[in-house]
Amino acid sequence: MKALVYNGPGQKDWVEKEKPGIQKPTDVIVKITKTTICGTDLHILKGDVPAVTPGRTLGHEGVGVVEEVGNAVVNFKPGDPVLISCVTSCGKCANCKRQLYAHCSDGGWILGHLIDGTQAEYVRIPHGDNSLYPIPEGADEEALVMLSDIMPTGLEIGVQYGRVKPGDTIAIVGAGPVGMSVLLTSQFYSPGRIIMVDMDPARLELAKQFGATDTVQVGSEDAVEKIMAMTDGLGVDVAIEAVGVPATFDICQKIVSAGGNVANVGVHGTPVELHIEELWIKNINISMGLVSTNTTPMLLKTLGAGKVDPGKLVTHRFALDKIIDAYEVFGNAAREKAMKVILNA
Numbered sequence: 001m002k003a004l005v006y007n008g009p010g011q012k013d014w015v016e017k018e019k020p021g022i023q024k025p026t027d028v029i030v031k032i033t034k035t036t037i038c039g040t041d042l043h044i045l046k047g048d049v050p051a052v053t054p055g056r057t058l059g060h061e062g063v064g065v066v067e068e069v070g071n072a073v074v075n076f077k078p079g080d081p082v083l084i085s086c087v088t089s090c091g092k093c094a095n096c097k098r099q100l101y102a103h104c105s106d107g108g109w110i111l112g113h114l115i116d117g118t119q120a121e122y123v124r125i126p127h128g129d130n131s132l133y134p135i136p137e138g139a140d141e142e143a144l145v146m147l148s149d150i151m152p153t154g155l156e157i158g159v160q161y162g163r164v165k166p167g168d169t170i171a172i173v174g175a176g177p178v179g180m181s182v183l184l185t186s187q188f189y190s191p192g193r194i195i196m197v198d199m200d201p202a203r204l205e206l207a208k209q210f211g212a213t214d215t216v217q218v219g220s221e222d223a224v225e226k227i228m229a230m231t232d233g234l235g236v237d238v239a240i241e242a243v244g245v246p247a248t249f250d251i252c253q254k255i256v257s258a259g260g261n262v263a264n265v266g267v268h269g270t271p272v273e274l275h276i277e278e279l280w281i282k283n284i285n286i287s288m289g290l291v292s293t294n295t296t297p298m299l300l301k302t303l304g305a306g307k308v309d310p311g312k313l314v315t316h317r318f319a320l321d322k323i324i325d326a327y328e329v330f331g332n333a334a335r336e337k338a339m340k341v342i343l344n345a
């Protein structure tokens with residue numbers, strides 16, 4: 001089969017590789033039909049995630065059809081269409097028992113990280129019964145690919161950890177696929193005002209189409225000053241960081257109101273300065289974490305009911321064997337006006 005392989009910093013290749021087989025009775029082999037590229041894959045390619053070793057197939061998102069199942073698998077059979085979760089979970093360990101699948105003792109985020117991932121013709125999914133979801137009849141498969149990672153990330157780590165409530169004023173710093181997923185899922189809770197912050201005017205324009213009430217363009221205006229003025233000096237109920245750099249965390253800690261929440265979603269590679277001398281008196285909460293994808297069943301229902309349309313995040317489509325071209329477009333998202341790319345096998 002063919003797969004997109006990481007071969008060390010800056011080096012990726014579309015190569016012939018052995019088709020994966022069942023290694024454990026709980027494994028499921030999935031034939032990929034649609035996959036995508038995540039910002040995290042770009043981080044890996046830069047060499048920022050040293051746990052990823054040369055030869056690793058990338059990708060942790062996608063949908064497909066079950067090809068083969070191990071003898072302990074009970075929920076799936078060959079031919080079943082499935083959604084792949086970016087987080088693998090056994091369903092039995094102490095952390096799985098409390099739905100903290102991100103910290104499964106035999107799983108977590110391993111796909112395209114510690115084991116071969118989904119940017120290939122076939123992928124082996126460990127603990128298939130718990131790590132795959134059946135695709136409902138007639139579902140929009142492009143929209144479903146957004147449910148592998150970005151939509152549960154936005155909902156769990158941004159909206160739920162940030163405790164977004166009806167009427168709240170919230171700010172989302174970062175209008176990439178993850179920030180946009182926060183924007184879409186925050187609307188389940190009817191916030192009164194949604195302020196989107198980014199430096200890319202095209203992404204801010206898209207955010208308005210997706211429900212942002214206000215936008216702030218970093219670079220051309222002072223984000224903190226503008227948001228404080230917009231909120232009569234009070235700040236926002238929830239400040240959600242969806243970039244992963246010190247500058248954006250800093251905006252969030254400066255705009256949070258008394259009694260508010262800072263929800264950090266971004267993956268950080270360097271320390272940030274926490275202004276506890278300003279914050280201690282404000283009765284705020286700061287949260288952060290890795291997505292568990294425990295909200296996937298809820299998201300499947302909202303998608304099925306037409307309450308949310310993550311398919312509108314898809315801007316570009318390629319054949320799977322043109323994945324190198326897709327990386328070129330996704331890697332130059334601002335120039336290409338790209339949000340999410342779909343690769344069709």
Ligand SMILES: NC(=O)c1ccc[n+]([C@@H]2O[C@H](COP(=O)([O-])OP(=O)(O)OC[C@H]3O[C@@H](n4cnc5c(N)ncnc54)[C@H](O)[C@@H]3O)[C@@H](O)[C@H]2O)c1
Binds near residue numbers: 245268
């Ligand atoms: N916590 C989790 O479980 C989890 C899961 C998935 C992704 N993530 C992380 O979420 C973050 C966002 O992911 P993404 O795919 O949307 O990333 P992305 O790079 O596509 O988007 C980031 C956005 O931030 C904007 N930006 C960059 N610097 C900025 C600044 N100084 N001020 C304002 N805006 C700025 C960019 O223009 C871009 O639109 C990443 O750090 C990613 O690793 C976390």
Ligand SMILES: [Zn+2]
Binds near residue numbers: 060086149150
């Ligand atoms: Zn991802």
Ligand SMILES: [Zn+2]
Binds near residue numbers: 105
């Ligand atoms: Zn587990």
